Amino acid sequence: MSDGGAILVTGFEPFGPHAANPSEQVAKAVDGRVVTGCTVRGAVIPVEHVNARAAVAALLEEVRPRAVIHLGLAGGRARIALERVGVNVMEYSIPDNAGFKAAGEPCAPGGPAAYFSTLPLEAMLAALLAEGIPAYISHTAGTYLCNHTLYSTLHAVRNAAPPPRVGFVHLPLLPAMVAASATDDPSMDLTLMVHALELILTVVAAEPHPAR
Amino acid sequence: MSDGGAILVTGFEPFGPHAANPSEQVAKAVDGRVVTGCTVRGAVIPVEHVNARAAVAALLEEVRPRAVIHLGLAGGRARIALERVGVNVMEYSIPDNAGFKAAGEPCAPGGPAAYFSTLPLEAMLAALLAEGIPAYISHTAGTYLCNHTLYSTLHAVRNAAPPPRVGFVHLPLLPAMVAASATDDPSMDLTLMVHALELILTVVAAEPHPAR
Amino acid sequence: MSDGGAILVTGFEPFGPHAANPSEQVAKAVDGRVVTGCTVRGAVIPVEHVNARAAVAALLEEVRPRAVIHLGLAGGRARIALERVGVNVMEYSIPDNAGFKAAGEPCAPGGPAAYFSTLPLEAMLAALLAEGIPAYISHTAGTYLCNHTLYSTLHAVRNAAPPPRVGFVHLPLLPAMVAASATDDPSMDLTLMVHALELILTVVAAEPHPAR
Amino acid sequence: MSDGGAILVTGFEPFGPHAANPSEQVAKAVDGRVVTGCTVRGAVIPVEHVNARAAVAALLEEVRPRAVIHLGLAGGRARIALERVGVNVMEYSIPDNAGFKAAGEPCAPGGPAAYFSTLPLEAMLAALLAEGIPAYISHTAGTYLCNHTLYSTLHAVRNAAPPPRVGFVHLPLLPAMVAASATDDPSMDLTLMVHALELILTVVAAEPHPAR
Numbered sequence: 050m051s052d053g054g055a056i057l058v059t060g061f062e063p064f065g066p067h068a069a070n071p072s073e074q075v076a077k078a079v080d081g082r083v084v085t086g087c088t089v090r091g092a093v094i095p096v097e098h099v100n101a102r103a104a105v106a107a108l109l110e111e112v113r114p115r116a117v118i119h120l121g122l123a124g125g126r127a128r129i130a131l132e133r134v135g136v137n138v139m140e141y142s143i144p145d146n147a148g149f150k151a152a153g154e155p156c157a158p159g160g161p162a163a164y165f166s167t168l169p170l171e172a173m174l175a176a177l178l179a180e181g182i183p184a185y186i187s188h189t190a191g192t193y194l195c196n197h198t199l200y201s202t203l204h205a206v207r208n209a210a211p212p213p214r215v216g217f218v219h220l221p222l223l224p225a226m227v228a229a230s231a232t233d234d235p236s237m238d239l240t241l242m243v244h245a246l247e248l249i250l251t252v253v254a255a256e257p258h259p260a261r
Numbered sequence: 262m263s264d265g266g267a268i269l270v271t272g273f274e275p276f277g278p279h280a281a282n283p284s285e286q287v288a289k290a291v292d293g294r295v296v297t298g299c300t301v302r303g304a305v306i307p308v309e310h311v312n313a314r315a316a317v318a319a320l321l322e323e324v325r326p327r328a329v330i331h332l333g334l335a336g337g338r339a340r341i342a343l344e345r346v347g348v349n350v351m352e353y354s355i356p357d358n359a360g361f362k363a364a365g366e367p368c369a370p371g372g373p374a375a376y377f378s379t380l381p382l383e384a385m386l387a388a389l390l391a392e393g394i395p396a397y398i399s400h401t402a403g404t405y406l407c408n409h410t411l412y413s414t415l416h417a418v419r420n421a422a423p424p425p426r427v428g429f430v431h432l433p434l435l436p437a438m439v440a441a442s443a444t445d446d447p448s449m450d451l452t453l454m455v456h457a458l459e460l461i462l463t464v465v466a467a468e469p470h471p472a473r
Numbered sequence: 474m475s476d477g478g479a480i481l482v483t484g485f486e487p488f489g490p491h492a493a494n495p496s497e498q499v500a501k502a503v504d505g506r507v508v509t510g511c512t513v514r515g516a517v518i519p520v521e522h523v524n525a526r527a528a529v530a531a532l533l534e535e536v537r538p539r540a541v542i543h544l545g546l547a548g549g550r551a552r553i554a555l556e557r558v559g560v561n562v563m564e565y566s567i568p569d570n571a572g573f574k575a576a577g578e579p580c581a582p583g584g585p586a587a588y589f590s591t592l593p594l595e596a597m598l599a600a601l602l603a604e605g606i607p608a609y610i611s612h613t614a615g616t617y618l619c620n621h622t623l624y625s626t627l628h629a630v631r632n633a634a635p636p637p638r639v640g641f642v643h644l645p646l647l648p649a650m651v652a653a654s655a656t657d658d659p660s661m662d663l664t665l666m667v668h669a670l671e672l673i674l675t676v677v678a679a680e681p682h683p684a685r
Numbered sequence: 686m687s688d689g690g691a692i693l694v695t696g697f698e699p700f701g702p703h704a705a706n707p708s709e710q711v712a713k714a715v716d717g718r719v720v721t722g723c724t725v726r727g728a729v730i731p732v733e734h735v736n737a738r739a740a741v742a743a744l745l746e747e748v749r750p751r752a753v754i755h756l757g758l759a760g761g762r763a764r765i766a767l768e769r770v771g772v773n774v775m776e777y778s779i780p781d782n783a784g785f786k787a788a789g790e791p792c793a794p795g796g797p798a799a800y801f802s803t804l805p806l807e808a809m810l811a812a813l814l815a816e817g818i819p820a821y822i823s824h825t826a827g828t829y830l831c832n833h834t835l836y837s838t839l840h841a842v843r844n845a846a847p848p849p850r851v852g853f854v855h856l857p858l859l860p861a862m863v864a865a866s867a868t869d870d871p872s873m874d875l876t877l878m879v880h881a882l883e884l885i886l887t888v889v890a891a892e893p894h895p896a897r
Binding site for chain 3: 763813816817820821860861863864865869870872873874876877
């Protein structure tokens with residue numbers, strides 16, 4: 050049995066024009082694994098900000114993770130994006146799965162402008178590049194559900210003692226999603242994305258465990 | 262033993278800034294396979310136009326293929342590109358592997374402006390998309406060695422009776438090539454590229470055999 | 474009065490999603506000018522291949538130009554594109570203005586695979602870059618009306634003695650077209666495009682006059 | 686004489702591979718103008734974070750502006766970018782003009798993760814689009830001098846009573862910069878950029894004057 054604590058990995062349901070969501074598939078693929086003594090809990094959350102936040106809150110309560118890795122889809126990006134910052138704004142270019150289209154509302158009224166990810170981004174990046182996986186550190190997670198979730202979880206745990214490490218990883222489209230569209234968007238194989246997450250989990254699991 | 266004739270697949274050596282070339286790896290991966298009764302001969306040709314042409318001529322003489330599928334690398338493209346046309350011009354943005362940098366010379370002095378690929382591009386495209394592999398029909402193979410080879414082989418077999426079908430397929434960068442560079446270029450897994458070639462070979466092998 | 478002969482410049486009507494077409498505006502802007510002794514005739518042709526070809530035929534008959542510069546819009550391109558080749562295929566991603574959507578038909582049944590532009594592309598490019606105007610030599614004019622017109626005019630004059638020089642120049646979107654869309658497409662000011670055409674006309678007008 | 690207060694506009698010197706900087710040219714172009722009663726002070730600041738911050742501090746002291754509009758160059762962007770957020774990190778992909786290459790240092794040690802721009806971005810965007818100028822609201826100003834300056838000025842005025850409005854506008858490359866490079870980058874005419882700033886100044890000058 051593992052005693053290194055738990056790592057929560059979340060993916061999103063499909064949304065907008067997309068019939069699939071690689072973040073959902075990757076989260077399911079790693080669910081139940083044990084990495085360097087840490088148990089991985091993979092879960093799928095809805096593409097609607099109130100319910101997404103509630104789902105994450107319930108998972109934090111249940112899993113009590115030492116780290117949270119949110120995953121999401123970033124159509125049009127060619128590489129895995131390690132997000133450095135979540136900002137306190139929701140501005141949607143398309144409605145969420147409940148039909149809501151935010152137009153500048155804050156993620157958390159009265160909250161700070163932004164939070165930085167607390168995952169070890171540089172070490173994660175080095176691990177991915179060393180294995181030949183295209184990746185970079187991004188400074189915008191957009192203003193849709195992905196950014197909202199990164200911001201909201203960091204806001205939710207801000208007073209925890211100790212807080213779990215929290216971050217967000219954006220994934221490219223799957224090849225079949227590009228083939229099904231008429232676009233010239235870049236894509237990445239699911240196998241490579243799952244391997245990327247394995248590397249990220251290994252780096253995150255190796256971080257010193259916060260005192261309890 | 263197969264009696265459906267041979268299909269020649271060529272890839273290129275690495276060139277310019279690239280330490281690898283997926284076209285070489287794919288050509289080697291399918292070498293020796295039998296597809297719908299056709300024997301596949303995979304070969305690697307040099308990135309230098311005189312020697313590339315000579316290498317292809319020797320392979321045509323030796324293999325006497327019913328079809329020729331040239332493969333090459335197109336850094337920056339996100340999808341597998343089925344090339345429709347080879348044009349009679351060489352204009353290199355970087356030198357070839359012999360240090361030669363063409364500046365508008367024809368591939369074949371006195372030759373026609375262009376040849377169309379004689380592979381069944383529409384059927385190849387349909388087969389790729391049906392399997393979820395990003396692909397499209399391209400109308401420019403550039404003006405480097407790839408275009409030269411497409412044009413030159415079509416020019417070489419123009420009077421054969423019957424000529425083999427001839428075409429060119431451009432491949433994206435491999436993920437590790439993007440990871441090793443500082444670029445935001447799209448990439449594609451080698452596994453997916455090899456699968457794409459398997460599908461293409463199946464379509465090409467199903468074409469009626471030219472009478473001899 | 475000018476005695477250096479005439480240069481025909483054509484632009485296209487708006488088409489598809491576009492409410493304007495810079496090629497129309499540039500053709501009108503240079504209509505009637507005299508450049509190095511050459512009279513410029515600017516005309517607008519329809520976005521429908523049969524009528525476009527007929528309109529060009531009538532203009533060739535009437536103007537008897539020493540050179541023809543077709544202009545068209547290439548949404549998504551960032552620079553002025555001097556097209557080197559027109560290919561004998563029509564494959565439309567959107568219908569033309571008559572509702573026709575070609576699917577691989579030749580521009581001229583039985584015609585050669587392609588014609589090269591007979592304009593002095595290298596000199597035109599040098600003139601544009603020297604004035605700080607982004608430009609390049611392109612090897613695909615697409616497979617829509619633009620390519621059709623380049624191919625068809627070169628095909629139409631192939632037996633003329635002497636034939637006029639013929640070529641095609643693709644223009645980026647106008648800034649207002651990008652502002653009106655939700656896209657991130659590049660654009661170019663009309664003033665800069667008109668200046669580009671002035672430079673091109675000067676280069677073309679300086680070419681030796683074919684004997685009559 | 687104008688009595689509506691002053692608006693400070695800053696541009697940057699050329700840097701890295703660039704022989705020019707449109708932000709410098711636009712800042713100089715609007716220097717001394719009076720817009721809706723506001724006097725515009727255009728100034729050029731160095732591409733080095735300590736000196737840039739000092740230069741801005743001196744200008745704030747001298748000009749005592751009601752609003753600050755920092756301008757900078759974003760090579761590769763096609764539209765004018767109204768930046769919404771400055772983040773507390775410096776991570777340079779190329780050295781600054783003093784040879785310093787930041788690797789994750791904060792702009793202000795101990796400062797918050799980010800500040801939001803306090804300019805009226807939505808109204809600025811609407812004014813630009815209504816005049817046919819490609820523009821958008823951006824959520825990353827990068828992590829080079831541009832972001833540093835946006836963050837640092839917002840940090841510097843955080844306790845002012847009242848603070849001036851502060852924001853950052855990224856400009857595309859000039860056409861001549863693209864022509865001089867071998868890239869396919871988008872560009873925008875200086876005339877259009879200056880007009881964009883005129884529109885932005887008009888919107889900013891119309892904002893209620895903070896009480897003093």
